[in-house]
Amino acid sequence: MPASAVPRQAIWLRRVAWAILVVGVVLRGVIWAQQRSLYLDEANLLRNFTERSYLGLFRNLDYEQYSPPLFSVLIKGCLGLFGNNELSVRLVPVLASMFTLGLFFRQTQRWLAPPVAVFVLSFLAFGKVFIDYGTVCKQYATDGLAALALIEVAYYVGRGRFGAREAAIWVLVGCTSIWFSMPTVFVLAGIGIWYLLEAWQRQQWRAVGWVLGTGLAWLLGFGVYYLLLLQTNVKSNYLQQYHHEMFLAFPPHNVEELQLLAKQVGELINKTVGKTALAAVLAILCFPLGLYQLLRRQRFLACVLLVPIAACLAASALHYYSLMSRLVLFMLPLLLLVLGYGAQWLARQHKGAAWGVAILGLVVLANQQQLRYLGQAFQSDYADVRSALEYVAQHQQPGDAVFAYYNVAPVARYYTQEHTPGLPLANLTLQEPGSLPTAQDPFANGLLMLQQQGVRRIWIVYDREDEGPAHLAAAQGNIVARYPVYRGYALLYESKATVPQ
Known part of the structure; x- marks a missing residue:
């Protein structure tokens, strides 16, 4: 050379x-x-x-x-x-x-x-x-x-x-x-x-x-x-x-x-x-x-x-x-x-x-x-919870409850209470970490509590790809709507009957 x-x-x-x-x-x-x-x-x-x-x-x-x-x-x-x-x-x-x-x-x-x-x-x-x-x-x-x-x-x-x-x-x-x-x-x-x-x-x-x-x-x-x-x-x-x-x-x-x-x-x-x-x-x-x-x-x-x-x-x-x-x-x-x-x-x-x-x-x-x-949206190791919450906010009807289990609750809290502007989610339940005994299933317990309050239509936001919450909702009622997001989903669950208090 x-x-x-x-x-x-x-x-x-x-x-x-x-x-x-x-x-x-x-x-x-x-x-x-x-x-x-x-x-x-x-x-x-x-x-x-x-x-x-x-x-x-x-x-x-x-x-x-x-x-x-x-x-x-x-x-x-x-x-x-x-x-x-x-x-x-x-x-x-x-x-x-x-x-x-x-x-x-x-x-x-x-x-x-x-x-x-x-x-x-x-x-x-x-x-x-x-x-x-x-x-x-x-x-x-x-x-x-x-x-x-x-x-x-x-x-x-x-x-x-x-x-x-x-x-x-x-x-x-x-x-x-x-x-x-x-x-x-x-x-x-x-x-x-x-x-x-x-x-x-x-x-x-x-x-x-x-x-x-x-x-x-x-x-x-x-x-x-x-x-x-x-x-x-x-x-x-x-x-x-x-x-x-x-x-x-x-x-x-x-x-x-x-x-x-x-x-x-x-x-x-x-x-x-x-x-x-x-x-x-x-x-x-x-x-x-x-x-x-x-x-x-x-x-x-x-x-x-x-x-x-x-x-x-x-x-x-x-x-x-x-x-x-x-x-x-x-x-x-x-x-x-x-x-x-x-x-x-x-x-x-x-x-x-x-x-x-x-x-x-x-x-x-x-x-x-x-x-x-x-040229495309970045895919991180975490679910797109915001898109799921935005979908719920756009499609929520009067009387619908929104349930954010303990892993989603901090993100839901941020976008509804701290982010500028905040998402207009009504009747939102934020499940606090450690609020349940470890033997209890957080989803089952959360849905049961809402049903006991007389709520029939419940939005669930989930930050994983597994179908556990969807199967639980389908077993207890009807899935009215479902919206997939990256590494998660939002679904609307309608219980078959309210649970007496």
């Missing part, structure tokens, strides 16, 4: 990377503008923001929700400025997702060869998990932004010298970031270790003191945060049970735990590069190579990428942090950079290996990308 072809190829690939960045940003904007229905956790989280003052956001939230206080303040601010609607409440996360993509573009261009940079950037730009959780009213997108932003600050601040100025910057940045995104403690651990190793190797003992002092300030800041907000959640039996299979099963003590560990590793691969055999081959081939090469050649990246990953996994093994996909979203860009570093080294060893990695990467990427949602 002529020497002049190399710059031309690099320029062409950089343009491709810019195109991927632009399309990725547009894709997020399009999905945000679609204003898809809120889901259960979003509705419960927003209820905290409407019921509390700004100061009230700096303590444990209600309705089984958690949110970093500074993130909560930003969302509540958007509610005050732009009203309570899907565009307003998701504005901060979608902007965070866009800026995350921009930072990742910058970092891949800096640390990876142009072909690999394009390949790795594409996964973040078009991967479903990044798009889905980058366009919902939760803190996961801001977790990713905070992680990459801290790494970017570390690249520029304190390289070669760490004194009072650098310590002051990092005390402010680090302690603030913890209140904005809890997983940043893992990233700060990697950054602190890198600064300490650099100062120690150069025998800059004053710098060692400043680094240790900065780390102590971070620990104190996190300690306050833990005591005020995390301690209750960490010790919650409900959360421990709910996340039981998402705590890293390491070290495995039996066959079942070994199988669970394999499943957990597979899920990390799935969320990073896709759920196919070829994706697993790509990850198993390139990630260990990237790990090895970073430890050998790149101390900075080894610290800021590998230490946060290891710290997160260690916290999970100790049952302090769940590996649920949305909670490790901050870590997935770091995994992609490690994987890209391994793919880059492998491709440089042999021309055949380069073509093999390229073809494998393209096949895996083609299966993972979500570009079709530029």
